[in-house]
Every structure is written in C-alpha cells, then in structure tokens.
Amino acid sequence: MLRLALYQPDIPQNTGTLLRLSACLGIAVEIIEPAGFDVSDRHLRRSGLDYLDHVAITRHRSWTAFSEWRTRENIRLVLATTRGAVPYADFAYAPGDCVLMGRESAGVPEAVHAAADARVVVPIRPGMRSLNVAVCAAMILGEGLRQTGGYAPV
Numbered sequence: 001m002l003r004l005a006l007y008q009p010d011i012p013q014n015t016g017t018l019l020r021l022s023a024c025l026g027i028a029v030e031i032i033e034p035a036g037f038d039v040s041d042r043h044l045r046r047s048g049l050d051y052l053d054h055v056a057i058t059r060h061r062s063w064t065a066f067s068e069w070r071t072r073e074n075i076r077l078v079l080a081t082t083r084g085a086v087p088y089a090d091f092a093y094a095p096g097d098c099v100l101m102g103r104e105s106a107g108v109p110e111a112v113h114a115a116a117d118a119r120v121v122v123p124i125r126p127g128m129r130s131l132n133v134a135v136c137a138a139m140i141l142g143e144g145l146r147q148t149g150g151y152a153p154v
Contacts, residue, residue: 025142081113
C-alpha cells in the first residue's frame with residue numbers, strides 16, 4: 001500500500017482534503033509535526049468530516065521521529081517538489097512507497113529534500129508557481145496506484 005506523508009501541514013482545509021482523498025483511496029497518512037494548526041483528533045475530525053474513521057493516520061512528533069520510523073520500516077520516501085528531477089508519471093512507484101508533500105507555505109527544508117530517496121515533479125506551464133498540495137498529491141498518488149495495481153476493486 002502507498003502512504004502519504006504531510007510535512008508540517010499549515011492549512012487545515014488542505015489536510016482535510018488529503019485525509020478524505022486517502023480514505024477514499026485506501027492510503028495511510030503520516031502527519032509530521034509540528035503543524036501550523038492543532039492536529040488533535042477533534043480538529044482533524046472537523047476538517048476531515050466523516051472520513052476520518054476510514055483512514056489510518058499516524059502522527060510523528062518531528063521529522064527526526066518520522067525518519068527513524070521510516071528507516072526501521074524500510075520505506076522509500078518519494079518527495080513531491082517543484083525541484084523534482086523526474087516527472088511524476090515517469091517515476092517507477094513500488095508498493096510501500098511514501099509520497100511526501102511539503103508545507104503549503106514553504107515546501108520542505110534542504111535537509112528533508114536531501115533525505116528523500118526520490119524527487120518527483122508535476123510538470124506545469126512556464127510562469128506558473130505551483131499546484132495546490134491536495135491536487136498535486138491526488139495526481140501523484142493516482143499514478144502510483146495505477147502502476148502498483150493498488151486501486152480498490154469497484
């Protein structure tokens with residue numbers, strides 16, 4: 001199963017959209033704190049509506065805690081970044097990959113960028129800065145699920 005990691009998310013509505021997306025697609029979510037808002041179950045429930053009961057969410061207190069967990073579990077980290085080396089649709093995803101989305105306001109710091117096993121980009125038209133984080137995640141996860149046969153049966 002693919003995973004989605006959110007690096008210090010700072011817009012609760014985007015996090016709610018990503019939790020709903022993950023619930024519908026059967027993708028576990030890793031939230032790397034600190035976030036720019038309260039990520040308690042009560043607050044997540046407000047932004048994730050009634051989908052929270054259908055998604056596995058793990059909160060990591062820091063990047064270090066997440067990194068240690070990922071190393072123990074031998075999980076490949078695929079960073080979505082505007083500085084990505086490979087277009088997301090050209091990357092070869094594997095079951096168990098964790099797609100990392102950066103902060104909406106700032107992306108990820110250089111140390112996190114360097115720690116990624118792979119860096120993918122969603123190509124956009126010249127002059128455009130970036131896509132919404134939830135839209136970008138949906139495109140990348142959709143391609144990863146297509147490649148790995150991970151879509152739920154209809």
